[in-house]
Amino acid sequence: MQAFITLENMGHTYTDNEGNRVDALKNINLTIAKGEFVAVIGTNGSGKSTLARHVNALLQPSAGCCFVNGMDTRQPEQLWQIRQTVGMVFQNPDNQLVATLVEEDVAFGPENLGLPPAEISRRVEEALAQVGMTEYRQHGPHLLSGGQKQRIAIAGVLAMRPSCLVLDEPTAMLDPQGRSEVLSTVRKLHREEGMTVLYITHFMEEAVTADRIIVMHQGSIQLDGSPAEVFSQVAVLKKIGLDVPVAAEVAHRLREKGWKLPGEIITNEALAVALCP
Ligand SMILES: Nc1ncnc2c1ncn2[C@@H]1O[C@H](COP(=O)(O)OP(=O)(O)O)[C@@H](O)[C@H]1O
Ligand SMILES: [Mg+2]
Numbered sequence: 001m002q003a004f005i006t007l008e009n010m011g012h013t014y015t016d017n018e019g020n021r022v023d024a025l026k027n028i029n030l031t032i033a034k035g036e037f038v039a040v041i042g043t044n045g046s047g048k049s050t051l052a053r054h055v056n057a058l059l060q061p062s063a064g065c066c067f068v069n070g071m072d073t074r075q076p077e078q079l080w081q082i083r084q085t086v087g088m089v090f091q092n093p094d095n096q097l098v099a100t101l102v103e104e105d106v107a108f109g110p111e112n113l114g115l116p117p118a119e120i121s122r123r124v125e126e127a128l129a130q131v132g133m134t135e136y137r138q139h140g141p142h143l144l145s146g147g148q149k150q151r152i153a154i155a156g157v158l159a160m161r162p163s164c165l166v167l168d169e170p171t172a173m174l175d176p177q178g179r180s181e182v183l184s185t186v187r188k189l190h191r192e193e194g195m196t197v198l199y200i201t202h203f204m205e206e207a208v209t210a211d212r213i214i215v216m217h218q219g220s221i222q223l224d225g226s227p228a229e230v231f232s233q234v235a236v237l238k239k240i241g242l243d244v245p246v247a248a249e250v251a252h253r254l255r256e257k258g259w260k261l262p263g264e265i266i267t268n269e270a271l272a273v274a275l276c277p
Contacts (some may be wrong), residue, residue, distance in 0.1 A: 005032040007062035022048040039207035042216030087157030089167040093149035103137040147178025164196040190237040228264035247271040
C-alpha cells in the first residue's frame with residue numbers, strides 16, 4: 001500500500017475572535033493510500049473541515065505534520081504542487097462558479113495555469129465528459145440545478161488534473177436527485193480514474209458506499225474502519241450524536257432482543273437477506 005496522505009501527530013489550534021485557543025484537531029495520526037475512497041463523518045465542530053483544509057495546505061499544522069504525496073504542507077515551495085495534486089470541492093456550488101458560461105467556468109483554472117488554448121479546450125472537454133455535462137457547455141451555470149452546478153464545480157477542479165479530490169459536504173445543499181448525481185460522479189472518478197477521494201458528509205447512506213470511514217469527534221479520530229466495522233459500533237456512534245443507517249439500527253435492536261444475525265448488516269439488502277435467508 002502506497003501512502004498518499006500522511007498526518008503525523010498533527011494538531012490544529014485556532015484563535016477565535018475573543019483570543020481563546022480552540023483545539024480543532026488533536027494529535028491526529030492517519031494514512032490514506034493512493035486510490036482509496038475515504039468518507040469522513042462527525043457532528044458539527046468535530047474538525048472535519050479543518051482536516052480537509054490541511055490536505056490542501058490551506059492551513060498549516062500547529063503541531064506535527066501533514067504530507068501529501070511525499071510533500072510537506074509546511075514547506076512554502078511545495079504549496080503550488082500540493083494544490084495541483086489535491087482538488088477541493090466545497091458545500092455551496094454557487095460560491096465556486098465564477099463565469100457566465102459553463103465551459104468558461106471549467107476553463108478558469110487551466111487558464112490561470114497559463115496553458116496554451118488547445119490544451120485548455122482539451123481539458124475542458126475531458127472534464128465535462130467526466131462529470132457527464134458535455135451537452136451543457138454553452139449553458140449559463142445559474143440556470144442549472146444544484147446537482148449540475150456541483151458537477152460543474154467538480155469539472156473545474158478536474159481540469160487542473162489533480163490525483164486526489166477532497167469534498168467538504170458537497171451534497172449538503174442539494175436535493176436527493178442532486179445528491180445522488182454528485183455521489184455517483186465522484187464514485188465513477190474513483191472507480192475509472194483511480195482518484196483518491198476524501199469525502200466529508202453527514203449523510204450516512206453516502207458514507208456506507210466508501211471503502212473506509214473515519215469518524216471524527218472533538219478533534220480526534222474516534223473510529224476508523226470499513227463501513228461494516230464502523231456502523232456495527234451503533235452504541236459509540238449514538239453516544240457522540242451520529243445516526244446510523246436504518247438497516248444497521250434495526251439489526252442492532254434485534255440483536256439486543258436476542259436475535260442471531262450475521263455481523264455485517266449496513267444495507268437494506270443485507271438486512272433483508274439476514275431476515276429471510
Ligand atoms: N476560523 C476559525 N476560528 C476559530 N475557531 C474555528 C475556526 N474554524 C473552525 N473553528 C472551530 O474549530 C472546531 C472544528 O471546526 P470544523 O473543522 O469546521 O468542524 P466541522 O467541519 O466538523 O464542523 C470547531 O470548534 C469550530 O468552532
Ligand atoms: Mg465543516
